[in-house]
Amino acid sequence: MIKPKAIKKSIVLGTLTLLCLILSSCAAVSDTKVLYFAHSLPTSHPVHKGILDMQSILNEKSGGKLQIKVFPDGQLGSEREVLELLQIGSIAITKVSASALSNFAPEYQITVIPYLFRDDAHLWRNLEGEVGEQLLASGSEYLLRGLCFYDAGAxxxxxxxxxxxxxxxxxxxxxxxxxxxxxxxxxxxxxxxxxxxxxxxxxxxxxxxxxxxxxxxxxxxxxxxxxxxxxxxxxxxxxxIPDVVIIGTKFWDKLSDQEKNWLRAASKESVVAQKRYWKETIAxxxxxxxxxxxxxxxxxxxxxxxxxxxxxxxxxxxxxxxxxxxxxxxx
Incomplete structure (x- = not known):
């Protein structure tokens, strides 16, 4: 017998899935592709501000052909629920803590080791280098491909x-x-x-x-x-522990090479602004x-x-x- 809690969760996930499928079908009416980006942070948060920069940069690079629609503040579910929706292809992109990703892709456990990173400079040398690329790619076999890291401080x-x-x-x-x-x-x-x-x-x-x-x-x-x-x-x-912007491979694999380049470039460029928003917010x-x-x-x-x-x-x-x-x- 299915427990009431399990039934409730199924109903919630089913509702969210249906909503996203409806939204996706609406977006397909025109030639413009719209990727739905859901996350759990409030709109005042510096990470959300970085996401808005990513949205703006992508729109500019693609000439409006590839766009992002942002659903902040947990509108479409918790971190884990949204990750699951990415895996089944109902939502395209999300932002989660690397520690949350460690439950899906084990390599991300590295980021939760105490005092592994000596300081900010050491952190970003690794995240924006070979180690970072390795981590971003590691989720692909779990249908979660990393695009970039955002600053989440200490x-x-x-x-x-x-x-x-x-x-x-x-x-x-x-x-x-x-x-x-x-x-x-x-x-x-x-x-x-x-x-x-x-x-x-x-x-x-x-x-x-x-x-x-x-x-x-x-x-x-x-x-x-x-x-x-x-x-x-x-x-x-x-x-x-950094935040990670990730796209579900069910969406990623449907993008053309040009669209992938636009999205990769927009995500990487938004990191510069997001780091600045983070420092300003802390002060x-x-x-x-x-x-x-x-x-x-x-x-x-x-x-x-x-x-x-x-x-x-x-x-x-x-x-x-x-x-x-x-x-x-x-x-």
Whole structure:
């Protein structure tokens, strides 16, 4: 017997699929091809602004022959639901965290290893080089082809009752993490009690003391209004997990070579603007958070790095993962 929850999920996915198929059929009336781009971020987010640049650049390069229509703010489902819709060919493009992709394409687990990237320069040397191209291509066998990486900054801990000055301060704290094994391992290894849950449920969970804190970047901390509940933000910067713009191969394979070139070029060029939007947003939001009573802590990262080191060593037991890690460390 199918459980009620499963029935509900099937109905939701079926409805979304039907909606997208209707939209796609409408777009096919003219000679213009329209790719539907769904994501879960609000329109104020710097990643959404980068997507709008991608939309504009693609329209210009193609002379309006290939266009993007953007559905932000989770209009067509959660990250996982939209990824599944890409796989069945109901939506063309989405933006997700690389950690979410690790549940579909294992190579993306690399991006969730704590302190793998030394700084921004090291991160982008790899993401915009051979390693990045390898990762973007790795999802193709799972029907998810990467187009580019967007800046999602560094993820750090934020808490309700006290600042985190060392890993010892995490002991006994229930910390919300993303629902992937690497994120769970990261929090547990550092001493917290990892609590996976949907991001949409986190504000209430913080209010009701279901969890004591969470970890994320500054823009997500702000746009979610978690700063209203958590007044301590610790810049331990344990991971630098990029966002990934991906297209379903069911759409990609139907594009002509010229259309693929337009889309690739537009996505890559939009990264430059998106990085700028990210930095500008961080500067503005830091000032706003200070005015709202958020206290920032800048701990010595060495203790966090040392305690989390077993995660990288364990990952290296897989020869394929070791080869990627070694390539990143050598870059």
């Amino acid at each position: 993820r750090s801990f934020y808490t309700k009752e006290k600042p985190i000055n060392s890993p010892d301060d995490l002991t006994g704290l229930k910390v919300r993490v993303q629902n992937d094994q690497m994120s769970v391992s990261m929090a547990n290894t550092l001493g917290a009690s990892a609590t996976p849950m949907a991001f949409s449920e986190l504000y209430t969970a913080l209010q009701q003391n279901v969890v004591d804190g969470a970890e994320n970047n500054i823009p997500s901390f702000v746009t979610s209004n978690h700063f209203e509940v958590c007044k301590y933000y610790t810049f331990d910067e344990h991971t630098m 503005e939001q830091m000032e706003m958070l200070k005015k709202n009573g958020v206290q920032f802590t800048y701990p010595n990262k060495e203790a966090f790095q040392e305690k989390s080191r077993p995660i990288m060593e364990n990952m290296k037991k897989d020869p394929k993962m070791k080869a990627i890690i070694d390539k990143i460390n050598a870059n």
